[in-house]
Amino acid sequence: MLTYIIRRLLMLIPVLFGVSLFIFFVMRVVPGDVAQTILGTDATPQALEQLRKNFGLDLPLYQQYLDWMGGVLTGDFGESMRTGKAVLPDILNRFKLTFELTLFAAVISWIISIPLGIIAATKRNSKTDFSLRVVSLLGVSVPNFALATVIILVLSLYFSYSPPVGYVGFFENPVRNLEIIIIPAIVLGTSMAGAVMRMTRSSVLEILRQDFIRTIRAKGAKERVVIFQHALKNAMIPILTIIGLQIGTLLGGTVIIEQIFSLPGLGQLVLTAITQRDFMVVQGAVLFIAFIFVMINLLVDLLYSYLDPRISYK
């Protein structure tokens, strides 16, 4: 197992190297100039040139890449061209919020989707099953930005409520933090719940049809025991796969949700940086997100073998 983990971690190197090359050159190819964006239409050509020089953009491309990578390897991701702030601490700081949001959204979606998925499976082809399937389809198909905007409008118009402005961290003020994060998390969670519910349903159904379940039932086990002790554990592998994939999607989904709910997370950071062509921030953030993605995948793979001892990694 340990060798497997080490091997997977070593594989990170070429993956991240590829990502770094890709994002570096893509950002150079995209039209739009950071100096012009920063200085606006009022800039004189001299000022633009000077600013590009200050950022090292006058150097040859390979030199710029090497300088950046040299920094990254020593933990220095450079400075934001827009705000002059160090990139890495900013990313880590922003990630706290995005992580919290993703975690809450995931938990909310599990609370909704796994029990409902099981109910739908055990009451197959009943009215309950049918309505749950419609609901899950809705969850999958309603885009979360639309849901977010509708929720904001409904809350303010009919309940005179809007999420409080000004984000505070969980450890600073947990109640206020939850109050700020709860609605975005619900919006994000529901979009994930649909997919997980569908997967739970089909996966539990699949297991319930198998011989060993029949044997357990024949032995007189209670239905609760059949479902929770035997069926669910075996059904978890495909559910886990989709959860792993969905967490990745959630990380992406936060970009829009953070923007709509004015939350200062990683998603907002990347979005602003892209529109402003703040190369340093985009490069650093994309590299970081790629790293997180690979780590989540690794975690999911390790959970497989925990859930099903037949799966082992060497």
Add this chain to the structure above:
Amino acid sequence: MKKKIWLSFLMVFAVILAAACSNGKSSSEGSGDTDKGGSSDAEQVLKIANDQEPAGLDPHKTPAHSSVRIYSKIYEGLVTFDENMELVGQLASDWEQPDDSTYVFNLVEGVKFHNGREMTADDVKYSFDRIMDEETASHISSYFSDVKNIEVMDDHQIKFELEQPNATFLTNLTNSSAAIVPKEVVEENGDLQQNAVGTGPFVFEKWVPDNSVTLKKNEDYYVEDKPKLARVEYYTMKEEAARLSAIRTGEIDMTTLTSKSAGLLGNDDNVDIKDYQSLEYSYVGFNVDKEPFNNEKVRQALSMATDRESIAKVVWDGKAITTGPITPAMGDWAIDVNEEDVYMNDTDKAKKLLAEAGYPDGFSTTITTASTYADMVDTAQLLQQQWAEIGVKADIKQIEWGEYIDTWSNTSADILIGRNGSGTDPDRAMNYFFSTDGSANVWNFSNEEYDKLVEEGKRTVDPDKRKEIYDKAQKDLLELSPNLFLVSPESYVAVRKDVKGFTPHAHNAEDIDQTYKE
């Protein structure tokens, strides 16, 4: 094991429910109180929602409006405009002009920077040296390219000598970026992007990126009774729906709005909508090097085929007026454009002009616009319909803002829809955008006579003579039509009713020096 997992799920859910069910108002007010340490002026906190995150707080380096609106409360310059757009002193108590190209400013005594040090003439010299230093790459360095020498006479007197008379010098000093900054803070931090220390009515407290900027009252402010607010909190809320909902529920006290949203809030008993004529205008820009736009008649024909009134009606809900290159909000400087031939919506005349130019059947072209701004896209669509009537078939190409700026500066589009700020001095509107060497003349437009005229405008210090020159220059520009000037929209600020002492002006839409909460 399973029981434990379910139990923790349940607990998390309970916490979430508790948070969701708690009354939003009371808890936010509660935390507000803790923020202010329960002081008696706790309620004198103004919460403003902005649509953009500030790009940095260095006044010499950052032209973004999202930054200016904040640092203009922290920093001050030598002179400023009052509400009638008359020049008045700010850090300069008064000034004299021994000759047309020399200005001597007497500084207000006893002004302190927010770090407690007294501001002197040395700081003024340092600030302008920094602006004009190439290394700073300041966006306003060209404003002061005529400055030959700056001399500190004594602690409270400073002399500026220009190469030649320049009527824009004083108005350029009113620019928020021509701020007086303390040398030691710049040297300590490299620049002022993260650390703002000025002489203004508000002191920079903290900036939480993509979230909020907090300013507090300058207790040592040299102007008596100002400011009235104890704190100002700026929140970045990019989504208009979120801003609307937050001002409805009282989460925030003030925000800017588009004309469409202003209508939505119109019936709210707790919110006032304050509108004012902006200094901005929308335009159609032509690449005058390219066919057929190198032909003046084609541009004039398109101008005549354009119904500006319907643009004001459809795009801006009727809250916009027709304008030339100098917007009506600039007062006497603007001419009445509705009298001009090229502004008359006359399809037959337009067709005739096109035929004279050699395009009796019209032509095909592409209108480029920024997808980011709904008004620009709407304008492009209207123009597409209107121009079709004279046989001009236009495709619309929407591009993202970063690419748009690139397209603008490289003149790589044939026709570009855009918006400009006409500034506070006619020189910006006329010289800077349209003279051959103007920094923002990206249209390849060049006309020797026009260049001479606007140069003369810049060098003429007598206001009456200057007005005559710019009247002629505006008419010439309308006739030559390198841009079609469309309309100048109204701007809107939504304010909660308990906010008093606030009136937005075109050149200072967020003047909160006298603002307080009841």
